[in-house]
Structures are given as structure tokens and as C-alpha cells.
Amino acid sequence: MSLRRRTLIAATPALLAAPALLHAQALEKPKLTLAVGGKNLLYYLPLTIAEQLGYFKAEGLEVQIVDFAGGSQALRALIGGSADVVSGAFEHTVNMQAKGQRLRAVVLMGRAPQIVLGVNPKTMPNFKTVADLKGKKIGVTAPGSSTNVMANFVLAKAGLKPGDVSIIGVGAGNGAVAAMRSGQIDAISNLDPVISLLQRSNDLKIVSDTRIVAEADKVFGGPMPAGCLYLPQTFIDKHPRTVQALVNAIVRADKWVQAAGPGEIIKTVPESYLLGDRAVYIDAFLAAKGALSPDGMFPEAGPETARRALASIDAEIAKAALDLKAVYTNDFVKVANSKYPKG
Structure with missing residues (x-):
């Protein structure tokens, strides 16, 4: 060679x-x-x-x-x-x-944002308005995260300050689902697939849903x-x-x-x-796709x-x-x- x-x-x-x-x-x-x-x-x-x-x-x-x-x-x-x-x-x-x-x-x-704020039908069966969340425990992915910001924003529109509720970090998976189902939290600010899973089992009553672009624009007063x-x-x-x-x-x-x-x-x-x-998960994907x-x-x-x-x-x-x-x-x-x- x-x-x-x-x-x-x-x-x-x-x-x-x-x-x-x-x-x-x-x-x-x-x-x-x-x-x-x-x-x-x-x-x-x-x-x-x-x-x-x-x-x-x-x-x-x-x-x-x-x-x-x-x-x-x-x-x-x-x-x-x-x-x-x-x-x-x-x-x-x-x-x-x-x-x-x-x-x-x-x-x-x-x-x-795709963030949904909802209440726990077990611990808050008589929920009427966001003002009813005063003194309640709200689960978020982690304190200071966008789920926390969204919760604060919706509370502020109802005249409540961040200190009027207890914010608890529950993550973004099965822990968040378990916290709602067991009644450890009275409300949740979270995302899919957690939200769709709780909806499917009737463990969530939706208060504000920013998976819908038009609703998000309405909540925030513009594109968010x-x-x-x-x-x-x-x-x-x-x-x-x-x-x-x-x-x-x-x-x-x-x-x-x-x-x-x-x-x-x-x-x-x-x-x-x-x-x-x-x-x-398919329900969650179809709900989130537009956002x-x-x-x-x-x-x-x-x-x-x-x-x-x-x-x-x-x-x-x-x-x-x-x-x-x-x-x-x-x-x-x-x-x-x-x-x-x-x-």
C-alpha cells in the first residue's frame, strides 16, 4: 500500500x-x-x-x-x-x-401563563368568591415562582394581600395532587398535567384559567x-x-x-x-396547546x-x-x- x-x-x-x-x-x-x-x-x-x-x-x-x-x-x-x-x-x-x-x-x-387557580371542593365546599380564600392555605409549585405570582395577582384583584393567605410549596407533580386530595391545602395555583388530573377526579373547582389565551389576556389586561x-x-x-x-x-x-x-x-x-x-395527559395537552x-x-x-x-x-x-x-x-x-x- x-x-x-x-x-x-x-x-x-x-x-x-x-x-x-x-x-x-x-x-x-x-x-x-x-x-x-x-x-x-x-x-x-x-x-x-x-x-x-x-x-x-x-x-x-x-x-x-x-x-x-x-x-x-x-x-x-x-x-x-x-x-x-x-x-x-x-x-x-x-x-x-x-x-x-x-x-x-x-x-x-x-x-x-397556563396557570390555573382553583379551590379544594372538600375543604371549601361553600366557596363563592376569591375573598373567601382569606386565611386559607394555597399550594404553589414553589414560593416566589410564577404560580405564586399568579395567585397573588388574583388575590390582589379581590382586595387580599399576600400575607392574608399561607403559601405552601407543593411542587409540580404527584405531590401537588396528593396535597389537594388529602386536604392539606385549600386551593392550588398550578399547571398541567396536575390541573387536568385534579379536574378529572373532581378534586378541583377552577377559579381562574390562563390556559385559555383570551382569559389570560383578560386577567392580566394584555398579552402575558x-x-x-x-x-x-x-x-x-x-x-x-x-x-x-x-x-x-x-x-x-x-x-x-x-x-x-x-x-x-x-x-x-x-x-x-x-x-x-x-x-x-392528552386532555392536558389539548387544553394547553393553544397557550x-x-x-x-x-x-x-x-x-x-x-x-x-x-x-x-x-x-x-x-x-x-x-x-x-x-x-x-x-x-x-x-x-x-x-x-x-x-x-
């Missing part, structure tokens, strides 16, 4: 790997840690789809997803430096700007962006290609979800997400809606002079939509 042929054979694996290697080199930080609070929720379905269908890998990313009990804990991981990016509620970007932290949302997963990916502005400035890769994967997932039927969803999500009942983003774009009026909601329950935010253009960008989403016009 000639020296030239031996050299070519030896080089073949390296040549085959070159495109992947070049792609990985093009990203400033291909290995990332992503924090999320309650990954099994329909709220974060596009994240799960991007992971399960290999969309992150297709963009040259290796994403380690760390799941917490609620969004406030995922946010703490980001601020503490143990996570690079959060899949969480949009309003955290507004809230943290008021606290001097520059975070920016880069791709939308939910165009309505929900699940998204957000990162520190410093990370975005240093790693724009990495951020673009993340956004590409989520936009593809957003579009896949809109085109998918219940059967495809059931096949794709992990079995543990179904909470032991496929029919309930999920079709293309990752943030509505221009969204940041002001979020600020107004937070200001109604937080005097510091009400006083703060905020730059709402700095809490989100559609620039990466526009590029992703041109790359994946059909998902």
Missing part, C-alpha cells in the same frame, strides 16, 4: 468528523447547564421536545437539564452561577431588572408572555452563536408541538410525565403587561424605572424562523 493511500485511510475518521468538529468550534460554549422548575409540566413542553427529538444536539449543543421544584429555584441556580440558562417564566426578567440583575428572554415557549429561555445579558454578549443555537432548537420544538397530535406527544414525552394516566407559542416570538406589549402584573403586588417594581426593551429580544427568533420556516 502506498504511503499516500495509508495516509488517506488514517485521516478518514478525522475528515468525517470535521463538519461536526467545525460546528462545535463555531459555538462559544457548546456544553451548557439549563435550569428549569417542573420540567414535566406542559408549560415546558417545547423544552422536552427539543431534548427528546435531538434538536439541541442538531445545533451542536450538549445541554444538561437540571430540574427544580419551581421556577424561583431555577432562577436562583442561574444567579448563583450553577446554571447558564433558565427555562422559566418571562416575568422573572422584569422582576430581576428591578433588583439590578440584567436578564434577557431570547425565545418564547408560552404565549399565556409565559415560558421562555432567559439568560444574563453578559452571557448573550459573550456567546451569541451559542444563544442562537439554543433559540433555533426551541423554535423548531415550538413548531413541532403545534403540528403534533396527542398520539405523537404521548410517544415523545417520558412515561413519568403522564402521572400514571395517558388520557389525562403555547407557535413561533417563539415575544409580543411587543408583553413586557408592559408583565410589569403591570408585578407592580400590582410589589411596591418596589411599581416605583422602579425599568427599561422593558432590555428584558427580551426577538432578534435570535427571527433568524431561527428563517432557518426553520416549517419547523
